[in-house]
Amino acid sequence: MGAEPDTVSDTAHDTVAETVRVEGTRILATLIRTVGDVQIAEDAVQEATLAALGAWPVTGVPPQPRAWLTVTARRKAIDIIRRERARPGKEQDGLRMIELARSDLPPDDVVHDDLLRLIFTCCHPALSPPTRVALALRTLCGLSPAQIAAQLLTTEAATTKRLTRARQKIAAARIPYRVPAQEELPDRLPAVCGVIHSMYTAGHAPIDGGAAFDVDACAEAVRLAELLHDLLPEQPMPTAVLALLLLTEARRSARLDEHGEVVTLDRQDRRRWDAAASTRGIALLNDSLRRSYGQADAYQLQAAVAAEHARAASYEETDWTEILRLYDLLVSIAPSPAAGLGRVVAAAEAADSATGLAMLAELPQSPRWHAVRAELLAREGRYAEAARELAESLGGPATQPERQHRERRREAFLQASAPTASDQRKS
Amino acid sequence: MPQYLALTYTADVNWWEPEQASELAVYRQFAVDNADSIQASALLHPTSTATVVRVEGARGGNVVTTDGPYAETKEALTGYYLIEAEDLEEAVAISAQIPAAWGGAVEVRPVIVAK
Numbered sequence: 191m192g193a194e195p196d197t198v199s200d201t202a203h204d205t206v207a208e209t210v211r212v213e214g215t216r217i218l219a220t221l222i223r224t225v226g227d228v229q230i231a232e233d234a235v236q237e238a239t240l241a242a243l244g245a246w247p248v249t250g251v252p253p254q255p256r257a258w259l260t261v262t263a264r265r266k267a268i269d270i271i272r273r274e275r276a277r278p279g280k281e282q283d284g285l286r287m288i289e290l291a292r293s294d295l296p297p298d299d300v301v302h303d304d305l306l307r308l309i310f311t312c313c314h315p316a317l318s319p320p321t322r323v324a325l326a327l328r329t330l331c332g333l334s335p336a337q338i339a340a341q342l343l344t345t346e347a348a349t350t351k352r353l354t355r356a357r358q359k360i361a362a363a364r365i366p367y368r369v370p371a372q373e374e375l376p377d378r379l380p381a382v383c384g385v386i387h388s389m390y391t392a393g394h395a396p397i398d399g400g401a402a403f404d405v406d407a408c409a410e411a412v413r414l415a416e417l418l419h420d421l422l423p424e425q426p427m428p429t430a431v432l433a434l435l436l437l438t439e440a441r442r443s444a445r446l447d448e449h450g451e452v453v454t455l456d457r458q459d460r461r462r463w464d465a466a467a468s469t470r471g472i473a474l475l476n477d478s479l480r481r482s483y484g485q486a487d488a489y490q491l492q493a494a495v496a497a498e499h500a501r502a503a504s505y506e507e508t509d510w511t512e513i514l515r516l517y518d519l520l521v522s523i524a525p526s527p528a529a530g531l532g533r534v535v536a537a538a539e540a541a542d543s544a545t546g547l548a549m550l551a552e553l554p555q556s557p558r559w560h561a562v563r564a565e566l567l568a569r570e571g572r573y574a575e576a577a578r579e580l581a582e583s584l585g586g587p588a589t590q591p592e593r594q595h596r597e598r599r600r601e602a603f604l605q606a607s608a609p610t611a612s613d614q615r616k617s
Numbered sequence: 618m619p620q621y622l623a624l625t626y627t628a629d630v631n632w633w634e635p636e637q638a639s640e641l642a643v644y645r646q647f648a649v650d651n652a653d654s655i656q657a658s659a660l661l662h663p664t665s666t667a668t669v670v671r672v673e674g675a676r677g678g679n680v681v682t683t684d685g686p687y688a689e690t691k692e693a694l695t696g697y698y699l700i701e702a703e704d705l706e707e708a709v710a711i712s713a714q715i716p717a718a719w720g721g722a723v724e725v726r727p728v729i730v731a732k
Contacts, residue, residue: 316709363705364619364705366704368706
C-alpha cells in the first residue's frame with residue numbers, strides 16, 4: 191500500500207485478491223494431492239497468485255479465473271519440481287509431471303474430496319492445536335504469516351517457524367492426505383471443529399489488543415464453517431458449529447455503539463441484530479440436533495444458548511431458566527472457564543445475585559471472573575467491593591474497548607459507594 | 618516402505634523382575650501380532666545400568682563417563698521398536714498396541730530414509 195492509496199485500483203485489487211484467495215484454496219487442495227508435497231504446492235499457488243495479482247488489475251479478471259489460476263499454478267509446480275530435481279537426490283517420477291501438464295480442470299467431486307483432504311490434514315490430531323489453527327489460516331484461508339500472527343497475537347517469525355515445522359512434520363512423518371472413512375469421522379471431526387471455533391473466538395473475543403473484535407478473523411472462521419458444512423452437510427457437529435457462529439455473528443454489530451464503546455447484552459439494541467443470520471442459525475441448530483438423536487455436544491449447547499438470546503424480544507424476556515439448564519449441561523460435558531462464567535451469569539439472572547456469587551467462588555479467578563463478580567456485587571449494593579474487583583480485573587489483559595468499559599463501570603461504582611463510605615465515618 | 622522408531626517411555630523397570638512377567642507377556646504378544654511390521658526391537662535394562670559417555674573438548678579428547686541416566690525423569694526410555702508403516706496413521710495404530718502406550722507413552726519418530 192502506497193502513501194496515497196488510489197481507491198479505484200484498490201477496490202479492483204481487493205476484488206482480484208478475494209477471487210484469488212477463494213480459488214487458491216480449491217487449487218491448493220488438488221495440487222497437494224497431485225504433487226504430494228504441501229510446500230511445493232503452496233509455493234506454486236503462491237507464485238500463480240502473485241502472477242494474477244500482477245496481471246489482472248491491468249488486463250481485467252479473465253472470463254475463467256479458476257482455469258487461469260489452475261493452469262498457472264500447475265506450470266509453476268512443474269518449474270519448482272524441475273528446480274528441485276536439479277538438486278542431487280531428488281529424482282521425481284514422471285507420473286505427476288504428466289498429471290501437472292494437463293490443461294483441464296478437476297471435476298467438482300474431486301475438488302470436494304481434495305478440500306476435505308486438506309481440511310483433515312491441517313487439523314490432524316498429530317499436530318498441536320495452535321499449529322492446526324495456524325495451518326488452517328495459511329492453507330485454508332490463504333492468509334499471510336503476518337496476518338496470522340496478528341490474529342493469533344504472536345510474531346510473524348514465530349508463525350513462519352511454526353508453519354515450516356508443520357510442513358516438515360507432514361512430509362517427514364507422512365501425515366496422510368486422505369479423507370477419513372465414514373466411521374472415523376466422529377473421532378476426527380472434533381479437531382476440525384475445534385480449529386474453526388478457536389479461529390472464531392480469536393476474532394470475536396480477543397484476549398488483548400486495540401479492537402473489541404476482528405471482523406476479518408470472524409469472517410474467515412464463518413467461511414470455513416460454511417465450507418465444512420457444505421462438504422459434510424449430514425454431520426451434526428459442523429452444522430452446529432456453523433449455527434453457533436451465525437447466531438453469535440448476528441449480534442456482533444450491536445456489541446459496540448456509534449462511539450465504539452462496549453454495549454453489554456442487557457443494553458443492546460436488538461433491532462441491530464441480524465435477524466436473517468439468527469433464523470438460519472436456529473434452523474441449522476435444529477437440523478443438527480435432529481441428526482445427533484438428542485445427544486447434544488458442546489457446540490449445540492452453546493448454539494442453543496445463543497438461540498435463546500436471539501428468540502427473546504428483550505433482555506427482560508430472556509428465558510434464563512432454560513439458559514441455566516443449557517449451561518449446566520455444557521459445564522458437565524465440556525467444562526471451561528468461559529462456560530463456568532456463563533453459567534454464573536445465567537444463575538444470577540434465573541435466581542439471584544447471591545446464588546451467582548456463591549457459584550463464582552468455586553471457579554478459577556481471571557480478569558473476566560473479577561468483572562463478573564464486580565457486576566454481581568454491585569447488584570447487592572456492595573459498590574466499594576465491586577470497584578475493587580474491577581481494579582483487579584484491569585490488572586490483566588483485555589481489549590482496549592473492554593478496558594475502557596470496565597474503567598467506566600469502576601468510576602460509576604466508586605461514585606455509588608461514596609455516600610456509604612461517609613455513612614460509615616459518621617457511625 | 619517408510620520406517621518409524623517407536624520409543625517406549627515407562628516407569629524405570631527391571632524387565633527380569635518376576636512382577637514384570639505378565640507385562641512382558643503382553644509385550645511379546647504385541648510383537649507376535651505385529652511381526653510383519655516390526656523390523657527390529659529391544660527391551661532395555663533399567664537406567665541404573667546406564668553409562669553416559671562424553672568426550673571433552675573435541676574428538677580425541679578425554680573420555681568422561683558418568684554413572685546413571687542422562688536425565689532423571691519419571692518416565693524412562695525402556696525399549697524401542699523399529700516398525701514399517703504406510704503412513705503416520707498406520708504407525709500410530711500399531712504403536713497404540715504397545716503396552717507402554719497405556720502404562721506410559723510411546724514416542725513415534727519417522728526414520729530418515731537413506732538416499
